[in-house]
Amino acid sequence: MSIFTHDGHISRDALSLQILDDLPASWVIPVEKHLSFCYRCQADRMEISELIADLRRLAKQPPPRDRRASTVN
Numbered sequence: 563m564s565i566f567t568h569d570g571h572i573s574r575d576a577l578s579l580q581i582l583d584d585l586p587a588s589w590v591i592p593v594e595k596h597l598s599f600c601y602r603c604q605a606d607r608m609e610i611s612e613l614i615a616d617l618r619r620l621a622k623q624p625p626p627r628d629r630r631a632s633t634v635n
């Protein structure tokens with residue numbers, strides 16, 4: 563796993579870690595520095611952040627109830 567892609571942008575791995583607040587200490591500054599001026603990575607970060615929010619929402623949803631407790635009586 564590397565912090566930058568071959569074309570000089572932040573890798574999606576590093577962006578995901580940044581969103582999750584889980585970046586290795588030595589990556590924090592370079593990632594934030596790059597994000598402060600690079601609109602492309604800001605957009606990528608937004609996209610990944612929305613994806614992660616979606617996944618969290620899905621994980622929180624209760625399983626569908628297909629069987630009701632109608633046989634109690």
Ligand SMILES: [Zn+2]
Nearest residue numbers: 571572600603
């Ligand atoms: Zn970039």
